[in-house]
Amino acid sequence: MELGRSEFEELLSRYKKVVLDVGTGDGKHAYQLARREPDTLVIGLDAAKDNMRKVATRASASPNKGGLPNLLYVWASAERLPGELHGVTEIHVLMPWGSLLRGMLGSDMKMLRDLAGVCVPEATFLITLNLHAWRPAVPEVGDHPEPTPESAMRDLVPALAPGGWRLDAAEYLDSAAIEALATSWTRRLNSSRDQLDVLGLTGVINPGEPD
Secondary structure, three states, X not given: OOOOHHHHHHHHOOOOXXXXXXXXXXXXXXXXXHHHOOOEEEEEEEOOHHHHHHHHHHHOOOHHHOOOOOEEEEEOEOXXXXXXXXXXXXXXXXXXXXXXXXXXXXXOHHHHHHHHHOEEEEEEEEEEEEHHHEOOEOHHHOOOOOOOHHHHHHHHHHHHHHHOEEEEEEEEOOHHHHHHOOOHHHHHHHHOOOOOOEEEEEEEEOOOOOO
């Protein structure tokens, strides 16, 4: 369905918290989050619409059949965000791959600035990096070495800052925190190796800062 600016504004008016799950994949993280937080508007965004179709169909059902009126799936890429999208108070980018991974490492400043542009001031973010992308390194990581909590604070802070993203903390996620992400991708990765290593990045976004 097409959702115009006025319809989106009306939807936004019902919620104080708006979470944008960028690269939502099959949408399960967004679905679980919306179910846990009925007072939060959750928006799952992905460029591959077919991956979202099954969960989106369930979310659109009546509430007594698993439907969630506070959940919206958007067919779009992080490189070409819908013009109507705004008012986001929190961004999640979980286990990014491809161009999205490249952007979250600071190599696509336009992507970072565009995502910041749909946020309210002092929006928060959570990025989780699959460290096995460096073992061996995939092309998207470029010249970025595998980050550790210490190197992320040294190298990613200045890499993200020009896009308006202020990285405040970096830490390895334990198995419980990884499981709590509730993504099919993390569950598949967990099942294929003895240990899944994930680095979590958190901080604040301020659109337009710094220049």
